[in-house]
Amino acid sequence: MLTKKATARAHPNIAFIKYWGNKNNDLRLPVNGSISMNLAGLETITTVMFGDEILEDRLMLNGEQQTVEQTRRVSRHLDHVRHLANVDLRALVISQNNFPTGTGIASSASAFAALTAAACSALDVHPDEAGLSALARLGSGSACRSVPGGYTEWYAGVDHQTSYAASIAPAGHWDLIDLVTIVNKEHKAVGSTDGHQLADTSPLQAARIADTPRRLDLCRAAILQKDFEPLAAIIEEDTLMMHSILMTSSPPLLYWLPATIRVMQAVQSWRAGGIPAAFTIDAGPNVHVISTTGWKDKLVGLLNELEGIQDILPTTVGGPAQIINEHLIP
Numbered sequence: 612m613l614t615k616k617a618t619a620r621a622h623p624n625i626a627f628i629k630y631w632g633n634k635n636n637d638l639r640l641p642v643n644g645s646i647s648m649n650l651a652g653l654e655t656i657t658t659v660m661f662g663d664e665i666l667e668d669r670l671m672l673n674g675e676q677q678t679v680e681q682t683r684r685v686s687r688h689l690d691h692v693r694h695l696a697n698v699d700l701r702a703l704v705i706s707q708n709n710f711p712t713g714t715g716i717a718s719s720a721s722a723f724a725a726l727t728a729a730a731c732s733a734l735d736v737h738p739d740e741a742g743l744s745a746l747a748r749l750g751s752g753s754a755c756r757s758v759p760g761g762y763t764e765w766y767a768g769v770d771h772q773t774s775y776a777a778s779i780a781p782a783g784h785w786d787l788i789d790l791v792t793i794v795n796k797e798h799k800a801v802g803s804t805d806g807h808q809l810a811d812t813s814p815l816q817a818a819r820i821a822d823t824p825r826r827l828d829l830c831r832a833a834i835l836q837k838d839f840e841p842l843a844a845i846i847e848e849d850t851l852m853m854h855s856i857l858m859t860s861s862p863p864l865l866y867w868l869p870a871t872i873r874v875m876q877a878v879q880s881w882r883a884g885g886i887p888a889a890f891t892i893d894a895g896p897n898v899h900v901i902s903t904t905g906w907k908d909k910l911v912g913l914l915n916e917l918e919g920i921q922d923i924l925p926t927t928v929g930g931p932a933q934i935i936n937e938h939l940i941p
Contacts, residue, residue, distance in 0.1 A: 616660035617732035618938045621724035622649040622929035624756045625789055625891060625899045627846045628830050629853040632810030639752040640774050643823040644767045646830050647756045649929030650789055653710045655721035658939040659729040661700035671705045688750040689730055696734035705939040710924060711796045723750030724757035724932045732934050744775040760931035762834050782928040785837045788907055790900040791924040792914055794870035801864055803894045809860040819852050843889030850891045866896050870919025874898040877917055
């Protein structure tokens with residue numbers, strides 16, 4: 612019996628400048644570049660085992676066998692790696708998240724970053740970091756940003772090879788934290804893959820895209836200079852712009868809940884009072900409250916006083932996707 616297996620760990624990321632909309636859906640080439648931060652403390656661990664006695668691809672997530680449709684997306688992604696390795700082996704994929712899945716916390720980003728890294732390692736395919744990032748993008752656009760470590764920028768590119776993410780600063784560059792504030796743990800009804808295809812139906816999307824270079828420059832400079840006030844201003848502006856696209860798409864996507872808005876308003880009030888805090892929200896109802904490590908306990912206490920908060924997941928800046936030795940398959 613021939614078996615090849617490897618295990619990888621990857622972190623989700625939170626986009627400061629958002630990715631929303633593709634210019635090529637098949638390749639997941641984005642209409643604009645984006646900037647994000649990997650989230651240490653939240654992780655996906657994935658073992659991929661290829662074997663000549665495995666008759667079809669199978670996917671286990673958090674201990675549960677996944678549906679044919681859910682497995683099909685993983686299988687299509689594994690086909691890219693199989694093509695590079697020139698093999699036709701089927702695979703058993705076992706994956707675990709230590710955070711809620713499908714709720715706007717970039718679970719697909721860490722999932723496909725870990726899947727790509729593990730599958731490549733198992734089949735002895737060894738692209739460089741840019742190549743691995745581009746390959747992960749084919750499974751989930753934001754997965755390309757979870758391959759490098761720290762603060763990353765995804766270059767939109769014009770084709771498969773030129774659309775990848777790279778670190779603009781390492782994890783230890785700035786002691787930012789993300790207090791992932793959960794207001795709903797339910798799997799969202801419309802996932803990001805479907806949502807991206809609605810972006811062009813919003814009359815506001817063209818203006819958002821045209822303004823993206825300005826926002827990227829401001830965000831990149833704020834990170835490199837470790838300047839919180841301009842970072843707070845631009846990430847809140849960007850998240851409101853993205854959600855304006857969601858809300859004006861056809862059909863509209865309304866992810867916010869009353870607790871979402873409550874957190875947003877509270878964060879702005881706290882910042883006006885001198886606390887370095889800012890919000891950003893991916894395609895979901897949960898709010899990422901960005902601050903620095905020294906304010907963690909104060910902000911957790913303030914957040915817990917708000918109505919509708921189900922959980923708070925404190926995270927710091929995470930590293931790159933990595934191969935590890937602890938396999939989920941014996």
